[in-house]
Amino acid sequence: MKKILFLILAVSFAATLSAQHLSANHNKVADGYNFWLYTPEGYVKGETPKPLVIFLHGKSLCGHDLNRVKRYGTIAAIEMGMRIDAIVLAPQNPGGSWKPEKLMNVVEWVKKHCTVDTNRIYVLGMSLGGYGTINFAGTYPDRIAAAMALCGGGTLRDYCGLNQMPLWILHGTADRAVKISASQHVVDAMNACGNGERLIWTRLAGMDHGSLARAFYLPETYQWLFSHSLADTNRPVNRSFNISPSTLSRDAYRAARQGGKVIRVGDTATAAVVVAGNDTANNPVVRPQKPAKPANPAKYHTIKKGDTLGSIARKYHTTVKKLCQLNGIKSTTVLRVGRRLRVR
Numbered sequence: 001m002k003k004i005l006f007l008i009l010a011v012s013f014a015a016t017l018s019a020q021h022l023s024a025n026h027n028k029v030a031d032g033y034n035f036w037l038y039t040p041e042g043y044v045k046g047e048t049p050k051p052l053v054i055f056l057h058g059k060s061l062c063g064h065d066l067n068r069v070k071r072y073g074t075i076a077a078i079e080m081g082m083r084i085d086a087i088v089l090a091p092q093n094p095g096g097s098w099k100p101e102k103l104m105n106v107v108e109w110v111k112k113h114c115t116v117d118t119n120r121i122y123v124l125g126m127s128l129g130g131y132g133t134i135n136f137a138g139t140y141p142d143r144i145a146a147a148m149a150l151c152g153g154g155t156l157r158d159y160c161g162l163n164q165m166p167l168w169i170l171h172g173t174a175d176r177a178v179k180i181s182a183s184q185h186v187v188d189a190m191n192a193c194g195n196g197e198r199l200i201w202t203r204l205a206g207m208d209h210g211s212l213a214r215a216f217y218l219p220e221t222y223q224w225l226f227s228h229s230l231a232d233t234n235r236p237v238n239r240s241f242n243i244s245p246s247t248l249s250r251d252a253y254r255a256a257r258q259g260g261k262v263i264r265v266g267d268t269a270t271a272a273v274v275v276a277g278n279d280t281a282n283n284p285v286v287r288p289q290k291p292a293k294p295a296n297p298a299k300y301h302t303i304k305k306g307d308t309l310g311s312i313a314r315k316y317h318t319t320v321k322k323l324c325q326l327n328g329i330k331s332t333t334v335l336r337v338g339r340r341l342r343v344r
Contacts, residue, residue, distance in 0.1 A: 020083075022075070024066050032105040033091035034066055036075050039114065040085050041262070049117035051086040051226060051265060052110060054103070055216070056125030056132040062093045074124075077217045084222055085264035087114055097155065098125075098132025100139040119145060120265065122225040126150035126212055127178055134169075134186055138162045141328075142300060142340040146228035146237075148221065150212040151175050153182030159189035163328025164342070166228045166237035168200040170215070172207030195328045198237045204245055214248045219263050226265045234326065235342075299344035303335045316343040 021039045028035075043050060055074040062068075070076050075090045091106055110116060121144055125133040130152015137147040138154065141161035148168045156162075171183040180203065187201050204212070215221050220241045227238040301312055309320045309331060320331055326342040335341075 020078075022078070026066070029106050029109045032102050032109065033093065034064075035089055035091035035106055036066060036069055037110065037114075038075065038078060038084075038088035038090075040087070041083065042085075043087070043115075045113075045115050047115065049115045051120035051122065052107070052114075052116045053084065053086045053088045053222065053225065054107070054121070054123040054136075055088065055090045056098055056103075056123065056129030056136075057090070057093070058125075058127030058129050060127075062095045062128070064092075064094055066092055068092065072213045073126075073216045080217070082217065082219070083262045085262050086120075086222070086226070087116060093128070093132075098128065098135060100132075100136045103132070103136050104140060104143075118143075119230040120226070120228075122146050122148075122228075124148040124150070124216075124221070124225065125152065126215075127152060127209065130178075130183075131155065134162070137165060137167065141165050142230075142342065145230050146225050148215075148225065149183070149186075150215060151178050151183070151209055153178065154186045154189075156189075159186060160193035160329050160333060162186070162190050163193050163195045163198060164326075165235060166198050166200075168202065168224065168237075168243075170202045170204060170212060170243060172204045172209065172212060174206050175209045177209035193328060194330060195325065198235060198328070200237060200239060202243060204243075204248065207245055207248065211248055214250075215243060218243070218247065219261075219267075220247070222263045223267045226263070226267065299342070300340040301343050303337055303339045303341060305337055307335055309335070312341060312343065318343060 020041050023037050025037055026034045040050065053074060057069055057073055061071060069090050069092050070079060073090065074088050078084060078088065087110065089106065089110055091103065107121070111118065123133050123136055123144055124147065130149040131154060133147050133149040134152060134154035135156055137144045138156045138159060138161045141164040144165055146166040148170070151171050169183050169186060171180045173180055187199065190196050190199060220243065224238060224241045227240070228235070301316065309323055313320050313323055323341060323343065324331055
């Protein structure tokens, strides 16, 4: 009887894997990275667009063997049984820091070859990948719906763009590999821009560097990302989730192993709201979540030579103050030609 049950489970698991698709891609993108690409069960190119989740690994997985990227993270969680209704991109860094431009080259390749919901592109990573997440999201804040950076930092010249998007930064207080001050530097730089309302900053008491990798195996991690869209009015951050030392216990891997339920957009309806300022690890207060209001489509303006905040405001019948609020910038921010500003 046990042999029959095992055979049934094995056949069922094999059928699930065949319905999904994971491919290794080498030398596909000029000035890019080699990468794993996962498409979910039921995905058909040209039909319903799917969210895109970008996973950036840490220094220990750098190299030229793509199988190393499976050692932990989103692809590892999928292979353990987690079912994510999204396209997943997991590039491999051969060494050195992650380059935002090279990452975007790979994203553009994926958009060309897959049916991607461009309002729902997300990035998350830890350690070196946490740095990569901050630098990539800060370079393309108008193209990333939400980002999660674990035990990393940043090397941007200008962190103000990060204020445009929902961003969750987590770091363990006992991290010896990357000091928590590296994440605090990012937070301080964002706050210096004067608008940190879309930031969640979580200090995880007593947690070390490697412990944060368990976040990749929590359904809540992806549910939080999926609860954001570029089409959301004012792009508010969802504070409906609590990642704490207790949720990042060794039992976190069970969530991935259990599989079963597909994690998809719209899975946040029964979540509890955690109200704890900018630090969800510090005595959170829980209350029922209010239903989300319908979102109005966002509108953007691509900056051209000679544009000023004043001229853009007049063109779209708004104010400079409103433009600054929407984009997390100051009235004195230098406008770079080619950058997209949200005007509604």
